[in-house]
Each structure stands twice: as C-alpha cells, then as structure tokens.
Amino acid sequence: MRIAVIGAGLAGLTAARELHEEGHTVVVWEKSRGPGGRTSTRRGPNGMRFDHGAPFLHDGHLPLDEVAGALRHRLNLPGGATREEIVGAPAANAPAKRLARGLDLRARQRVETILRSGAQYHLAAEDGGAMGVFDAVAVTAPAPQAADLLEHAAPWLAERARSVDYAPCWSVMAAWDEPLHLGFTATTDIPGIALAVAEDAKPGRGDGERWVLQLDEALSAEHLEAEPDDIIALALDRWHARIGRTEPAPVHAAAHRWRYARPRVPLPETCLSAGTIVAAGDWCGGHSAGAAIRSGRAAAAALAGA
Structure with missing residues (x-):
C-alpha cells in the first residue's frame, strides 16, 4: 500500500518505520522543521x-x-x-531521528484536509494544493488537531479524538x-x-x-x-x-x-481504527513516550491487517 503518516513524533515515526519495513510505500508529513514532536530540541x-x-x-x-x-x-x-x-x-529528539532514518519525511508541510474517494484518500494543503493520493492514512497529531483532520474522512474517529482534553x-x-x-x-x-x-x-x-x-x-x-x-x-x-x-x-x-x-485523560484504546484510516498518539492508551510508541505499533498493525 501507499500510506500517509501525518505527524513525525514517536507514534507517527514508529508506525512509519514498521510499515516501511513491511514493504509499504510510506510518506511522513510533518508541519514542523523536523522529527520529534514533543521530544523536539530547540x-x-x-x-x-x-x-x-x-x-x-x-x-x-x-x-x-x-x-x-x-x-x-x-x-x-x-x-x-x-x-x-x-x-x-x-x-531529546535523538530517538525520533533514529526512527526517521531512511523514511520519506516531508517536513514543513502541513496537511490541512483528508478526503476519501472510494478506497483512496486525497490529502490537501492549507492552500488547497494536492499532496497526493494514498491507500491508507495514519493520523498521529495531538487529538484536537487529529479530530479536525479526520472530520470528513472518518467522522467517528474525529468524534472520539475530540473528546480528549x-x-x-x-x-x-x-x-x-x-x-x-x-x-x-x-x-x-x-x-x-x-x-x-x-x-x-x-x-x-x-x-x-x-x-x-x-x-x-x-x-x-x-x-x-x-x-x-x-x-x-x-x-x-x-x-x-x-x-x-x-x-x-x-x-x-x-x-x-x-x-x-x-x-489529561487519554482514551483507553491503543489506537483508533476505521479500516484503512487510523488515529494514534500518546492520547491513545496513555500519556507518555512509551504510550506513543505502543500506539504507533498498534496503528501499523491495524493498517497492515486492513
């Protein structure tokens, strides 16, 4: 599959690494200047x-x-x-950088919209520009941002994500x-x-x-x-x-x-899944670096089995 991973924190990079090693074509989109998420270094x-x-x-x-x-x-x-x-x-970002090695990581590129068309997903930038068509998507942004991204392509996942404060x-x-x-x-x-x-x-x-x-x-x-x-x-x-x-x-x-x-209160699920679109992060199953890694693994497993 051609898979988009949105977010280059520990959850997103863990999912991307495992999917990449399974032979899928993975593109990681990150709005910041590099990998790390909240393990970033200034x-x-x-x-x-x-x-x-x-x-x-x-x-x-x-x-x-x-x-x-x-x-x-x-x-x-x-x-x-x-x-x-x-x-x-x-x-702090050393583990994220290790995970990102060899991946197609596209930094400073913000995904604004995910639209589903049949069995595929179309990603668009803030200005409406096309960012590619994918067979599957993993959204690993913080829950409020994930909810906005999931609103059109997976409303049920968006509703669950929006419940996290x-x-x-x-x-x-x-x-x-x-x-x-x-x-x-x-x-x-x-x-x-x-x-x-x-x-x-x-x-x-x-x-x-x-x-x-x-x-x-x-x-x-x-x-x-x-x-x-x-x-x-x-x-x-x-x-x-x-x-x-x-x-x-x-x-x-x-x-x-x-x-x-x-x-404040993470969801009990390790990741949220709706077939070929999933949501993951440290807001799924915990609120730590370890939770983010486990959530990324669960996201990869869900997509690999979709």
Whole structure:
C-alpha cells in the first residue's frame, strides 16, 4: 500500500518505520522543521540546545533505555537526593531521528484536509494544493488537531479524538555565560514551575549553563495567550526567588508554548481504527513516550491487517 503518516513524533515515526519495513510505500508529513514532536530540541545562539518539550522519556511498560538514541541519566536534586530518568542523547529528539532514518519525511508541510474517494484518500494543503493520493492514512497529531483532520474522512474517529482534553505547558529556555553553582541539576520545588532541569548536565549536551523551566499546568493555562516575553519574565522571577539572587542575568532566554502538552485523560484504546484510516498518539492508551510508541505499533498493525 501507499500510506500517509501525518505527524513525525514517536507514534507517527514508529508506525512509519514498521510499515516501511513491511514493504509499504510510506510518506511522513510533518508541519514542523523536523522529527520529534514533543521530544523536539530547540537551538539557540552559538549552537546551544534545549529539550524544550518532553525533558524525559517516561513510561511504565516499555524499557525505554533500550530505545535507540536513549540513555539513562541521573538527576541531582536539592538536598543531595538523586533520581534516574531516560533521556534522548545527544538530544531529546535523538530517538525520533533514529526512527526517521531512511523514511520519506516531508517536513514543513502541513496537511490541512483528508478526503476519501472510494478506497483512496486525497490529502490537501492549507492552500488547497494536492499532496497526493494514498491507500491508507495514519493520523498521529495531538487529538484536537487529529479530530479536525479526520472530520470528513472518518467522522467517528474525529468524534472520539475530540473528546480528549489537553493540559498546556509554557517552556522557558535560559542560558548563562558563567556557572551558577547551584548544587543540583533538577528541581520541582519552585511554585508555579513544574520542573527546572539543567541541559548541560545531560549526556552529549556540551558545556554551558542552560536550563529549561516548565510552568505547571495551572500557570500555563492562566497565561496561555500571554506574550513570550511576559512568560520569560514570570518564570525568571520565580527562578530568581528560588536561587536567592538575580545575578548573573541570563545571556539568552526564549519561551515556547505547547498548547497540547499532555492529554489529561487519554482514551483507553491503543489506537483508533476505521479500516484503512487510523488515529494514534500518546492520547491513545496513555500519556507518555512509551504510550506513543505502543500506539504507533498498534496503528501499523491495524493498517497492515486492513
């Protein structure tokens, strides 16, 4: 079959990889500049990088440290405690990049519409331009975006996807030109900041004091439509209060809004299927990187058996 996969996060790339290896012709469409989804990495000046989406690869089932491009990483917490997490190495998007190798990945191309004609699907861009005809489609965008894409081709799937509610998250990326000597590399004890994590401490990241500060759900929702500069000021005010000083000032700061950061109540199904069109993602069967991988596998199996 000729199969379109919409979305190059872990779910979409897992589905695409398995279908490709089974001999199908697979095209992956991604609206962003590259693979990763919420495991994306943002570049700053002088080559500095920030894991501004999912800082760790969580799961309760898959041994994610066996995923290609993932390593165990020890966090040093305030008070001398430690915690182990799985991270992409040398960047959060490393597992996604490994999965994408050899695939026909078309980045910076947004699919706007899926129309069904007989046994085939016609994809169209935002300007109405044709993007190809396919025998099957896997939609792996966040549930609200998936619902819009599925509206005409699979209304039942669209209705199920639309029932999933998401929590937002603002991420602030900050860098300093000298060490802060804080004695910890991650903390969750800042009011309004769900997680602050040092980027340079992770494997393969290189030197340079860099932190990602992720606002918690309540603060992110309260300031969902705020300007990035206001979010930076808000996060740094709380950061400065936590570390007890305002100097040195960061030499770089940026903010990114994840409108669909985390499904509050994922669907119980590992994927949604209506014959030759399926929907998958971490909103199906869980809300973690492992859930996304399992959902991608389930999507591939559903299409292969269609």
